[in-house]
Amino acid sequence: MPSIAHLHESGLLAAILPHFAQGGDVEVGPGDDAAVVRLPGPRLVITTDSLVEGQDFLLPATRPAWIGAKAAVQNLADVAAMGARPRAVVVALNAPESTDLAVLEGISRGLAQRCGRHGTSVVGGDLGRSEQLTITVTAVGALEGDAPAVQRSGARAGDVLAIGTEQLGRSAAGLAQLLAGDHAGQHVPWHNAPDPDLSLGWGTGRTAHAMMDLSDGLVRDGTRLAQASGVLLDLDREALAADAAALDGAAAQLGADAWDWVLHGGEEHAMLAAFAPGSVPPGFRAIGTVRERPAAATPAVLLDGAEIPGEGWDHFA
Amino acid sequence: MPSIAHLHESGLLAAILPHFAQGGDVEVGPGDDAAVVRLPGPRLVITTDSLVEGQDFLLPATRPAWIGAKAAVQNLADVAAMGARPRAVVVALNAPESTDLAVLEGISRGLAQRCGRHGTSVVGGDLGRSEQLTITVTAVGALEGDAPAVQRSGARAGDVLAIGTEQLGRSAAGLAQLLAGDHAGQHVPWHNAPDPDLSLGWGTGRTAHAMMDLSDGLVRDGTRLAQASGVLLDLDREALAADAAALDGAAAQLGADAWDWVLHGGEEHAMLAAFAPGSVPPGFRAIGTVRERPAAATPAVLLDGAEIPGEGWDHFA
Structure with missing residues (x-):
């Protein structure tokens, strides 16, 4: 051409x-x-x-x-x-x-x-x-009509934190493969063209108290949602364990940690949402709980109640 | 800073x-x-x-x-x-x-x-x-409501072609001054931040049969409007003479032709519109007439019935 x-x-x-x-x-x-x-x-x-x-x-x-x-x-x-x-x-x-x-x-x-x-x-x-x-x-x-926008600020203590994807961390895994020169890496296509189910946003996601899409990683974006809502998000390690395990092979090849990809990997664009207890709709799965934030100095996102090391992606860092 | x-x-x-x-x-x-x-x-x-x-x-x-x-x-x-x-x-x-x-x-x-x-x-x-x-x-x-969009395609033979600015060609004059190194040139501010009356578009311009904003020059954009409408635009030299005369001083300093700026100068963003005869509203002034186009081979924009040499601005030329 x-x-x-x-x-x-x-x-x-x-x-x-x-x-x-x-x-x-x-x-x-x-x-x-x-x-x-x-x-x-x-x-x-x-x-x-x-x-x-x-x-x-x-x-x-x-x-x-x-x-x-x-x-x-x-x-x-x-x-x-x-x-x-x-x-x-x-x-x-x-x-x-x-x-x-x-x-x-x-x-x-x-x-x-x-x-x-x-x-x-x-x-x-x-x-x-x-x-x-x-x-x-x-x-x-x-x-449509008077339907409220689902903002980041509506999460309440007691809500269930949920994600609209079967598998977190693939975009970061694909980026790591690309950066290591493996252009044919298994996760490269997902990094280059992530394909989460966006229809969850205007579908069952409309019942969420708060929602956002994952652009910059679960911890970084979760922090934004938590701060906008004045709450704390406590991630459930067991609920995310399968996400990490699925990427263990790729991580081992690169000497990387699959948990980094799951917790901090950006460009997934899956829906992250907080639902009333017992109300997580089809397409979403629970990955944590929303709690009261005891003090502004506390990290806004924890994993099994403990602080999480590392950071997500900042376009200007 | x-x-x-x-x-x-x-x-x-x-x-x-x-x-x-x-x-x-x-x-x-x-x-x-x-x-x-x-x-x-x-x-x-x-x-x-x-x-x-x-x-x-x-x-x-x-x-x-x-x-x-x-x-x-x-x-x-x-x-x-x-x-x-x-x-x-x-x-x-x-x-x-x-x-x-x-x-x-x-x-x-x-x-x-x-x-x-x-x-x-x-x-x-x-x-x-x-x-x-x-x-x-x-x-x-x-x-608002069922108000029609004012498209480029509605001009009819017999319409009056009008422009929503007192002065065409200043942006091109300012660009020429800049390119000649005269950063303090009289028309440089208008080139850098053209300031036509945009409210004509959603004001009196709503009565136009066809309208567009002047991005790439009167002849080039006029050709687009004429082609979309299947008509010919005949510009009136006398109606544009004052525009050229006002830029004669700047043109003489640069060895340029003020008519080039008036006919081909881009980035004015003034409203160019076709109105029914006798219906040019306040804020616009007549600069030509809309005529039937005798054949597709004929130029779509003429000046006093004659072909116009030169071209407007093409971002990819």
Whole structure:
């Protein structure tokens, strides 16, 4: 495939736009100044997030379609975590002129396919030049009627902490494999394109007292939820033991600790939620309890009542 | 001011978030997975656009607050051009770690202030690292009731072509001054932070048959509107003569042609619209007529009935 160096914007758009099928709720799709989408209600849910080459992905270590899928997931998950179904996204794509057209097409295809699984249309975007390939997606949904947003701040002492995935830590395991040069590592695909069940967010997750998606690791994100709610989260080692055990083989190969991946691994995008006791719905499993926080100086997340060493991912650390 | 190299994400947010005042329509502002905004209706209008350092601006040739204002304007104008008032924006800000915190603060302040003039809240965003400072803004509004979107495709033969600015070409003149090393040039501020009356879009512009904002020059954007509508635009040299004359001094200094700036200069973001004959509303002025297009081979934009040499701005040319 040719690079995009000699393509005009219209040529690029002609290659990319066919990937973006429009749903019946789209009144005006790509091509005008802005898109028009009929939401199920006027209470808009909106989030934005970028993937930057060299920072968030390495082109030789992933696939264009995975980049697009990951750019989708990290945004769709944020809308889902408020209890809303994502309805549309827009994408700003900035790329060096040496970029293969096939890369931009692959990203567009991966983005559109991942969005399409939930009926989310890619309704518009912007193309430009930059030194690093950069994909910024904005996702929107709507809360229906007067349904409350499921915020981070609603967890109460006595709630059950639950997670909407069968297996934590795979994204971190895949990253470790990539960083060790094992591009064919078992968990690399999940790191490059994590695929949690986002529909839990606008499905059974709507009954949660508090919810968020796991971007930066269970401990770091759990701390955010705990602090927003003024509570303490006590993780249950037994409930997470199978997650760690499943990654023990990969960890042993790399001289790593699978528990680090489970507790601190980022980019899972699974739903982390607090439910009333006895009310953990299908799709979620209990991984701890919500307790009163005795003092602000106490760590906000414990494991079997004890402090947890280590930290999650900080984009600026 | 220190660079952001040693700041954690939370420290950066603490410096930036105070600039983002939230309107009464914001149910959930920055800090949760996504923001929640109550729109005046469920028919969402959405657009996204980036500014990239070295591509769209040069840090030594502008001011941080201008970068923020321009990132706002180019998006607010797209929502306005559909006939909708922008209600909220989100911003993805990626920056090298050598960036002064003051630069990010200035961008945030400029963004928030420009948005605030129309009651538009900056409701959320994302911070990350990159080699080039990159600001991607997504702006949203809503069409009220069953009000039609003002698209590019509605112009009809016999309509009057009108523009919502007193003066075209200043942004291109400012760019030419910058490129000639004249950072204090008279038109540099307008290039760095164009300030057209966007409220025309959701005000009197709503009566237009077709509307768009001028991003890439009168001829290039006019061609898009003409092609979308299947018509021809005939610009009136006399109606534009004062625009060119006002820039003659700056053009003479640079050995440039002021008509090039008026006809082809990008980044004005003024509203270009087609109105029924005799119905050009306050804030707009007639600059041409809409005619039937005799054949697809004919240029879609003429000046006093004659072909126009030159081209507008293509981000990928």
